[in-house]
Amino acid sequence: MCRPDPFLSGPILAAVQAASIFPDCKTFVDLSLLVPPAECWRRWEELSQPPSEEQLRRFVASVFSAEPGEGQLEPWWPEDHQPAPALLSRLPAGAVREWASAVNGLWPLLGRRLSAEAARRPDRHTLLELSHGVIVPGGRFREAYYWDSYWVVLGLLAVDMDATARGLVSNLLECVARHGFVPNGLRKYYLNRSQPPLLTQMALPALDAEYGWWMRTGDGRSAVRLEADGALLNRYVVAASAPRPAEPPESWREDEATAAGLPPAAQARAWSELAACAESGWDFSSRFLGGELGGEGGGEGCGKAEEEPLRSLRTAAVLPVELNAILLRNELTLQRLHARLALLLARQAGEAMDEWMWSGETGRWHDVEWEGRGQLQQVSAASFTPLWACQHSAEREAAAVQSLRRSGLVQEGGVATTLWDWPNAWPPLQQMLVEGLAGCEADGAAELAEDLALRWLRSNHRGWARDGVMREKYDATRPGESGGGGEYTPQVGFGWTNGVALWLLERYGDSFARSLTAPASSEKCTAIGDGGSQ
Numbered sequence: 001m002c003r004p005d006p007f008l009s010g011p012i013l014a015a016v017q018a019a020s021i022f023p024d025c026k027t028f029v030d031l032s033l034l035v036p037p038a039e040c041w042r043r044w045e046e047l048s049q050p051p052s053e054e055q056l057r058r059f060v061a062s063v064f065s066a067e068p069g070e071g072q073l074e075p076w077w078p079e080d081h082q083p084a085p086a087l088l089s090r091l092p093a094g095a096v097r098e099w100a101s102a103v104n105g106l107w108p109l110l111g112r113r114l115s116a117e118a119a120r121r122p123d124r125h126t127l128l129e130l131s132h133g134v135i136v137p138g139g140r141f142r143e144a145y146y147w148d149s150y151w152v153v154l155g156l157l158a159v160d161m162d163a164t165a166r167g168l169v170s171n172l173l174e175c176v177a178r179h180g181f182v183p184n185g186l187r188k189y190y191l192n193r194s195q196p197p198l199l200t201q202m203a204l205p206a207l208d209a210e211y212g213w214w215m216r217t218g219d220g221r222s223a224v225r226l227e228a229d230g231a232l233l234n235r236y237v238v239a240a241s242a243p244r245p246a247e248p249p250e251s252w253r254e255d256e257a258t259a260a261g262l263p264p265a266a267q268a269r270a271w272s273e274l275a276a277c278a279e280s281g282w283d284f285s286s287r288f289l290g291g292e293l294g295g296e297g298g299g300e301g302c303g304k305a306e307e308e309p310l311r312s313l314r315t316a317a318v319l320p321v322e323l324n325a326i327l328l329r330n331e332l333t334l335q336r337l338h339a340r341l342a343l344l345l346a347r348q349a350g351e352a353m354d355e356w357m358w359s360g361e362t363g364r365w366h367d368v369e370w371e372g373r374g375q376l377q378q379v380s381a382a383s384f385t386p387l388w389a390c391q392h393s394a395e396r397e398a399a400a401v402q403s404l405r406r407s408g409l410v411q412e413g414g415v416a417t418t419l420w421d422w423p424n425a426w427p428p429l430q431q432m433l434v435e436g437l438a439g440c441e442a443d444g445a446a447e448l449a450e451d452l453a454l455r456w457l458r459s460n461h462r463g464w465a466r467d468g469v470m471r472e473k474y475d476a477t478r479p480g481e482s483g484g485g486g487e488y489t490p491q492v493g494f495g496w497t498n499g500v501a502l503w504l505l506e507r508y509g510d511s512f513a514r515s516l517t518a519p520a521s522s523e524k525c526t527a528i529g530d531g532g533s534q
């Protein structure tokens with residue numbers, strides 16, 4: 001008989017949830033099966049039906065793990081995490097830098113990867129397959145979430161954790177390959193829905209970041225500015241002074257043998273060249289050996305080719321055609337992609353949004369009930385997100401800035417999400433509004449962007465200083481206090497909050513530091529607009 005996955009449907013799920021065995025329904029579906037699913041069903045069928053609550057509790061305790069997430073995702077310390085990333089030295093010393101350092105220190109606490117056991121037994125839990133480590137939001141959110149990942153990626157990039165950011169995005173791309181879309185979160189029970197489609201926004205920064213890595217100039221870096229005419233071309237080069245990694249022993253013996261007997265400096269150069277040639281993918285092509293280019297004896301290599309050919313490697317001295325061709329094609333692809341999206345946006349989404357959603361009367365964009373009432377009147381933080389999406393006419397931008405100021409949403413601790421779930425304020429929306437306003441040319445837009453950034457940072461910082469936690473959401477009217485309401489207890493951790501804080505600190509760290517010490521102006525610390533003091 002074919003029985004359902006006990007976590008996803010059927011009588012076990014219904015009985016456990018209906019009896020409130022766990023206060024939070026998510027707890028049960030995040031447990032692990034201690035026995036194969038068939039054995040779980042066999043034991044279930046032995047119970048009298050319906051089982052008493054006592055029987056049900058004993059059944060759950062004997063067949064499922066004691067804790068949610070047990071044996072599924074294990075702690076993962078991202079290799080590119082640095083305790084003192086460059087961002088810290090760009091921030092003013094003192095409270096702001098210390099806080100940024102603490103927030104940066106939270107990434108490893110939220111790092112997880114699929115355990116070998118969970119990968120071997122996918123039928124015993126609800127996690128989706130994962131190739132790369134993830135940053136989870138925290139608390140009951142023990143898995144990666146789709147749109148949360150966007151703000152996590154922004155925060156990771158702010159502290160140079162590009163490799164971790166790429167891993168997060170790769171997991172989402174793999175979801176598209178496997179399931180055709182990115183689910184709400186990376187569990188089987190989220191496979192019936194997605195979340196706001198921010199994958200494009202995540203993949204492009206990662207691609208841009210990779211492009212940036214190749215275009216770095218200077219010692220040991222790929223891009224070379226040629227003195228003759230200032231042209232910029234690329235090479236393969238690796239700053240290494242040891243054989244290719246000894247742990248694991250990938251090519252340790254070979255590299256030791258190649259450099260045996262050379263003086264220390266020449267050894268280091270030989271190992272760096274071996275690694276650079278391996279980076280080229282053409283290991284070990286005669287193109288990178290001494291000879292034709294360097295003259296007899298190996299040019300910039302470390303020894304004579306006839307003694308040991310690999311000692312004459314001088315990969316870093318060569319600007320290889322195919323590397324430059326690949327980068328050129330990447331540049332053109334990125335440019336074409338950007339251009340195509342820009343065109344589509346201008347032709348379709350932008351025009352359609354303006355036609356259907358924009359109201360000159362209110363100076364904002366409205367949700368639309370497309371089969372009935374047309375524009376809905378509720379104002380929310382979403383009403384101003386088109387400023388983040390693209391450029392608009394100067395008049396519209398100016399109207400939207402004024403409309404946001406009048407909306408009553410701008411409170412002492414940031415922009416409230418809606419007037420309905422008042423007074424909650426969510427980190428993602430603060431970031432979208434700040435970035436959107438900062439890109440506007442309208443009078444006062446940049447100032448409002450900064451004002452909102454500082455309100456949010458002050459609230460996050462106040463909460464951190466008092467409670468030592470970063471929260472999933474905040475109370476817009478009481479800086480530092482948790483938001484509330486909803487289906488579950490507000491959580492701490494917290495992936496997107498940390499990401500947004502680091503992103504804002506990178507841009508507004510100096511003025512935030514000044515605002516902490518300067519007496520606040522009246523507008524900067526009170527609500528503005530209809531719901532506030534103006």
Ligand SMILES: OC[C@H]1O[C@H](O[C@H]2O[C@H](CO)[C@@H](O)[C@H](O)[C@H]2O)[C@H](O)[C@@H](O)[C@@H]1O
Pocket residue numbers: 026137141145146147148184185195487488
């Ligand atoms: O279990 C209730 C809901 O929990 C999630 O939603 C909330 O947390 C997510 C993770 O931070 C966040 O992405 C989402 O915006 C929040 O509303 C889950 O994503 C929901 O599907 C679920 O109903």
